[in-house]
Amino acid sequence: MELSITLTLNGAMRTVGIDDPRITLLDLLRERLDLTGTKKGCDRGQCGACTVLVNGRRVNSCLTLALSCDGAEIVSIEGLAHGDHLHPVQAAFIEHDGLQCGFCTPGQIMSAVGLIAEGHAGTDAERIREGMSGNLCRCGSYTGITDAVLDAQARMAPQNRGEAA
Numbered sequence: 001m002e003l004s005i006t007l008t009l010n011g012a013m014r015t016v017g018i019d020d021p022r023i024t025l026l027d028l029l030r031e032r033l034d035l036t037g038t039k040k041g042c043d044r045g046q047c048g049a050c051t052v053l054v055n056g057r058r059v060n061s062c063l064t065l066a067l068s069c070d071g072a073e074i075v076s077i078e079g080l081a082h083g084d085h086l087h088p089v090q091a092a093f094i095e096h097d098g099l100q101c102g103f104c105t106p107g108q109i110m111s112a113v114g115l116i117a118e119g120h121a122g123t124d125a126e127r128i129r130e131g132m133s134g135n136l137c138r139c140g141s142y143t144g145i146t147d148a149v150l151d152a153q154a155r156m157a158p159q160n161r162g163e164a165a
């Protein structure tokens with residue numbers, strides 16, 4: 001018997017059949033739903049390239065069973081922009097050169113969005129580096145990424161920074 005799960009994915013409700021109960025959220029997004037913005041780096045929870053938001057929290061989608069996401073709200077990199085209007089974190093990454101090859105960039109951006117929403121970004125670069133330490137970048141864009149997170153969280157509304165409005 002084929003299983004199915006229902007998700008709110010980037011704002012739209014989707015019901016998806018699951019033929020293998022071991023499929024990860026990452027493979028579901030990339031292989032089944034054609035949302036290839038989320039990248040597969042290590043596939044073992046070490047690089048952060050596959051970071052998405054599940055019920056507003058950052059998770060490594062390569063370590064998350066798709067079945068465990070039944071009823072969850074998922075946001076992937078494809079869900080951040082509204083048409084041509086980029087999310088403030090996306091705009092800040094471009095302005096501060098927070099990307100080079102870009103393979104880690106979707107995960108970095110999702111992690112930054114989650115970090116800011118948690119209210120943990122603050123104004124301290126060291127704190128941001130600690131909060132983003134699960135996301136690796138082989139190109140050494142870390143300085144640009146830190147500057148982008150600082151800039152984006154300063155520009156975002158208090159409720160999106162995890163602060164009371």
Ligand code: FES
Pocket residue numbers: 039040041042043044045046047048049050051060061062063
């Ligand atoms: S692909 Fe998931 S942490 Fe590396």
Ligand code: FES
Pocket residue numbers: 098099100101102103104105136137138139140141
């Ligand atoms: S921009 Fe190349 S790995 Fe991060």
